Amino acid sequence: MKAIYGIAVLCAWFISVNAVASTCASPGQPASISVTGHPFSAVASADNCWLFVSVTGDEKAGSVLVLHNKDGAFEPDHAVPLKRSARGESLSRDGRLLAVAGGDATSLLDVSRLEHGGNDALLGALPDGSGSGAVYAAITPDAKTLFVSDEYAKQISVFDLAKAQSAGFDGSALIGRIPAANFPVGLAVSPDGHWLYATTQRGPDTMAPICNPEQKRGQMHPQGLLMRIDVAKAEVDPAHAIVSVLPAGCNPVRVAVSPGGTELWVTARGGNELLRFLIDGWLEGTEHAKVGHFPLGPSPVGVAIRQDGKQVWVALSSRFGGDKPGQLAGLGGLQGASQLKQMSISAAGFPREVSFLPDGRTLVATLFDANQVQFVPTPDE
Template identity: 25%
Template sequence: MNSRSSRPATAAPRAPRGRTLGAVAAAAGALALSLPVTAAHAATVPAPRAAATADAVAYAANVFDGTVSVIDLATRATVGTIPVGERPDDIVLARDGGRAYVANGGSGSVSVVNTDSRAVVATVAVGEAPQNMALSPDGARLYVPNSGSDSLSLVDTATQTVAATVPLGARPTSVAVSPDGSRAYVAAGRSVLVVNTATRAVSATVALSADVNTVLASADGARLYATTELDGDQDAVAVVDTRTLTPSTAIPVANRPYGMALSPDGKRLYVTRERAGALAVVDTATNAVTASQPVCAYPLDVAVASDGASAYVACGGDDNVTVVDATALGKKDAFPVGDGPFAVALVPTRPADLGLSLTATPRPGLGGSVDYTLTVTNNGPAPLTSGTISVTLPNSRPTSPDCAVSGTRATCALTSLAPGATTTRRFHVPVGLLSLGTPYTVTATRTVSAPVDGNAANDTASRTCTAVTPLIITCR
């Protein structure tokens, strides 16, 4: 799963559209010189999309209209809008992609969205002005900084209730959790508070030289990145050694660094520069900025595709999600969303694993036969939307009340099937009068299904019955 980005507690006040774009354009031209710049920014030409991707949709939290936009990355279309709470400004995905947690800064709540049904299934009341959340590595806890009540809410994701509230004594703006789950790093003023997740208390404080906007932990847990804001040209990304809990370096990233995301291999850190309308890339081995390019007005958040090829930027001033090449930062696409997107998250393709099993019931008699029952189970995690099962039948004039039979072939169509649910298909196979040990084999195979299956081990089932005569039938 991709490293997600966090944003600072407050974005710059939104000016009228024309003035906002003009200001950002001027800032981008005048201030982008403070960082290394790659080759000239390419024109906006939609690039061909890879044939296969592990990312299915993008979610964008629209702070000014209280919604989350859903973008289908295959069709490049906005396919849904999910109403949430007031001023949604952060999105965190569950580890399996089945839930999206949306911080509603104006409602003091977190909306829990089922990413399969694209609907809010629960609303959890937390503190005032929640934002920039993080999940524990096992997904059991959601950590929610409440910037309006100087506290950290710990949400139990199983019960969808607040399990504890940690008083901080300072205004938190972001949180990151160590890979082992033992620490929560909370941005608060000019420091990072280290919360022991077992005792649920602040155990240490890391002092920094500027106000901390957001924090993000490296995949190995050795480093904590913190966007800091001091005076425009002195803004930076601070790097904290988590073993010693001391700052090791400060990487100059001017013009209000906001959202951060790591590449899947951890070699690059992407940082949005809100006031420059730009995206910067940091080499995590050298702690040097290797590229910076203008991308849009008010870039507030960034997410990196699971294949590392593209970066998706929430553009608060342009009301879109802009897609750029993750290496050259050239613009590839832009998806219109709602009013003021503050956060973006990529939802992975979730498989629907179909498991097949067959039973056979002999019906001995003068007109002997065998009844076969095919059971299809959706092992999840996603609901099945459609599928096809192909069945090979004995050459004895078989019939089915559930599937289309043509000679020795049957085609069974499947429609929606919830995770954990089963459906059956029946087949009636007559036994020949002079069978004399003839085998009657039925084999069923999943051929097509949506979403993807991903587990071929249980896609086929077969049963054989042997008839000596219509009166003597054995099945195995």
């Protein structure tokens, strides 16, 4: 009964009052779906009836694959082609807008049209700049602002979504850029919408090169950074919106905020570890922020926290070789347990992103090289 009640609350919060609210069952058993192309990320509608998967083809042509939930089983329904690659996604809290970062621009799609197979689901795209490497997107809870990490341009682009929709998705919707160090990727907005957290894989070249290269021909490089950004400031003066910066291990690539907004979890891919930061401590001073290192396995990328706050899961990609196949790794007992419990689930084929269905229990993983989307009910504690 608690699960049903939780889903009902989510639906009431996320779905437009003009929509007909419904709730679809979640998979009761582990399942996987083969897709055409390489799935990057997956986000579910609040009613659990649809899953939107960003897919990149062999020639970098992207699409959004729409999966329909039929009696607890997700099945491919249709795909909406994009004019560029498809990478990190963000679904607005009101459930109306989907943003998909993709190379030189970020595509925006109307979710209602996307669900019903309309050819006009693609509203337009916001330009990030040639060669910018737009890789991740984050929409603020009020759906006013879109942040996009431009991995190769050393910046985070800030867009006015209302202006974008009224002005025809041209460059005028750009508010400005937040300067970043080398290779910004991960983005997460705090539940109250006050803060944006962002990772950069490497700090400035003036920092000491303490991280080993991830690939054989690479060089030693500085550790990456975790930035805390004032959202209100970023909406008017992005260049001066960074409030504080912390060292965040070797090649931090994703960040997730706990449901209560009190903790941050960061995957340090080059260091083969998951990092835990205490936000209250960070507000007191940088020396109080980092509270944990967890060496879960090779090359962690995606990270997701269960809605009940009891578990955090990561995608161990094994991206740069080694003798271990990819897998999903979890830490349980985050709330009050005397000792954290480590868990693992098989997921070979470059698991890239992880997220949870609205039931708060079923983990979704995109297996990039295996061309599959995997569904796994996480264990109760």
